[in-house]
Amino acid sequence: MTSPALILGGARSGKSALAERLAVASGREVVYVATGQAGDGEMAARIAHHRAQRPAHWLTVEEPVKLADKLLDHAREDRCLLVDCLTLWLTNVLCDADPGCFKRERKALLDSLPRLPGRLLLVSNEVGLGVVPLGELSRRFVDEAGRLHQAIAALCPRVLFVAAGLPLVLKGPALEGNLP
Numbered sequence: 557m558t559s560p561a562l563i564l565g566g567a568r569s570g571k572s573a574l575a576e577r578l579a580v581a582s583g584r585e586v587v588y589v590a591t592g593q594a595g596d597g598e599m600a601a602r603i604a605h606h607r608a609q610r611p612a613h614w615l616t617v618e619e620p621v622k623l624a625d626k627l628l629d630h631a632r633e634d635r636c637l638l639v640d641c642l643t644l645w646l647t648n649v650l651c652d653a654d655p656g657c658f659k660r661e662r663k664a665l666l667d668s669l670p671r672l673p674g675r676l677l678l679v680s681n682e683v684g685l686g687v688v689p690l691g692e693l694s695r696r697f698v699d700e701a702g703r704l705h706q707a708i709a710a711l712c713p714r715v716l717f718v719a720a721g722l723p724l725v726l727k728g729p730a731l732e733g734n735l736p
Contacts, residue, residue: 559674559676559713560669560675560714561676561677561678561714561715561716562678562680562705562708562709562715563575563677563678563680563718563723564680564681564705564715564716564718565717566681566685566719567681569719569721570721570722571679571681571716572641572679573721574716574718575677576610578636578677579677582636582675584634584635584636584674585632585634585635585636586614586635586636586638587615587616587637587638588610588615588638588640589623589630589638589640590617590619591639591640592618592620593620593644593648620645621657622661623664624661624664627639627669627672627676628668628672631672631676632673632674633673633674634674635674636677637674637676637677638677638679640679641679642680642708646700649661649662650696651693658700666707669708670711678708680701680705680708681701682705683698683701684698709726712728713727714728715727716731
C-alpha cells in the first residue's frame with residue numbers, strides 16, 4: 557500500500573522544493589501530477605517555469621479535475637507520485653460548471669488514497685492562517701481547503717509544514733539529516 561505524505565505551507569514557502577527532494581530521495585520512478593491550468597498569461601508562465609525546473613526523466617501528467625482517476629492510473633509500487641498542488645485542484649473542482657463535481661471528486665480522492673501502491677506526496681497551500689476572506693466563494697475555498705487538509709492528514713502517516721524553506725514535522729517520523 558501507499559505511504560502518503562501531506563506537505564503544507566504558504567505560497568513560496570519551499571513546500572514544492574521539499575516534495576521534489578523527497579521524490580528523488582524515494583529512489584523510485586517519479587510521476588509528477590500537475591493540477592494547474594493556464595487560465596491567463598501569468599499562470600501560463602508559472603506552468604512553463606515549473607515544467608522547465610522538473611527533471612526531464614520525470615513523467616508529467618496534467619489533470620485539473622479527475623485527480624483520483626489519474627492517481628489510480630499511474631500508481632505502482634515502484635513509483636513515487638508527486639501531486640502539486642491540491643489547492644489548485646480544489647479551485648478547479650469548486651469552480652467546475654457541474655455543481656456535483658466538488659463532492660464527487662473529493663470523495664473519489666479520499667477513497668483512493670488508502671488503496672494506492674507506492675509512494676505519494678501531496679503538496680498543498682495552507683490558506684487558513686490569514687484573515688477571513690471577503691466573498692462567499694473565497695470563504696468556501698478556505699473552509700473546504702481546511703476540511704480537505706484535515707481529512708487527508710488523517711489518512712497520511714506523515715504530515716509536514718514548510719515555512720521559509722524549513723520543514724516542520726507535524727505527524728510521523730522526523731526528517732533525518734537533509735532527508736527523508
